[in-house]
Amino acid sequence: MVKLLLEITKLNLMVKLTGPKKTKTAVFISGTGSNLLSLIKFSKKKRCPISIDLIISNYVKAKGLKYSVKFNIEKKIFSFKKKNLNNKKIFSYLQKKKIKLICLAGFMEILPSDFIKKFKGTIINIxxxxxxxxxxxxxxxxxxxxxxxxxxxTVHYVSKKLDSGKIILQSxxxxxxxxxxxxxxxxxxxxxxxxxxxxxxxxxx
Structure with a gap:
């Protein structure tokens, strides 16, 4: 009994030191990445519920990609024109990185409906x-x-219909x-x- 209590105490101490387990997140961008930077800074906070593990862009010259180097975050460039082929590649990377949340941040592409349907995590947009x-x-x-x-x-959940998902918050x-x-x-x-x-x-x- 004493041994069990010691193990529980040790586990509680580890949680306090390391913080709660963070949800692995991918941020999709097309431009300057100002919201990406805001999310990265947010993710560095101890009590933040997410970590930024992947940056995806549809534009190789997107200025926001510089943050992948600055913060040592993996980046991938995908064209959404060849949808069937690229969807498989994107899903492969999302699964590899165990991504559970996608944040669209100035992402100037409409996600295909089959992408939204197949992704098992949560997708949100600002x-x-x-x-x-x-x-x-x-x-x-x-x-x-x-x-x-x-x-x-407005931040909202992404649905098959453009900018029509359930609203989370507005300012x-x-x-x-x-x-x-x-x-x-x-x-x-x-x-x-x-x-x-x-x-x-x-x-x-």
Whole structure:
């Protein structure tokens, strides 16, 4: 009995020292990777529920790929044009790395429905509007053109229908009379960097 109690105490101490086991995560990007960087910084926190184990891009010149070198994270480049062939390759890497969560972060491709169906983990996305408003592209221009008073960003589950999965969290910003698409994008991006980690904490709680 005493031996068992000592083993339990030792196990509890190890958990406290190492932190909880983290969910292996892949981040899909196409551009600068500012949300990727935010997620990597988040993943380094002791109590963060995820680790970033793989970065995937559809664009070989994506600036965000530099973070794979800086933080020693494996990267892979895939074209989604030859869907059947590349889907198999992508799944092979996801399985190899034991990925359970995919975060789309400025990923400018629509995932094929069979990819979404076959992946056994969770796929989430961050979108620069207050969904269900302004699905798709040019969200900031559309919000300003329609003279909206507010815009923002949304983290949601990825479903077969574009930008239509269940909403996890949203963050709102006020659109001023001086805003243009560029200035509004910058304001919303600051919110995105906080909202994505908060959303992951929420669904992993």
């Amino acid at each position: 979108h620069p509007s207050l969904l269900p408003k302004y699905k798709g592209l040019n969200t900031h221009e559309r919000a300003i053109k329609n003279e909206d008073k507010f815009s923002g960003c 709102k910003v006020r659109i001023s009379s001086k805003d243009n698409a560029t200035s509004l994008a910058k304001k919303i991006l600051k919110k995105e960097h906080k909202l994505y980690p908060a959303s992951i904490s929420k669904i992993m709680d």
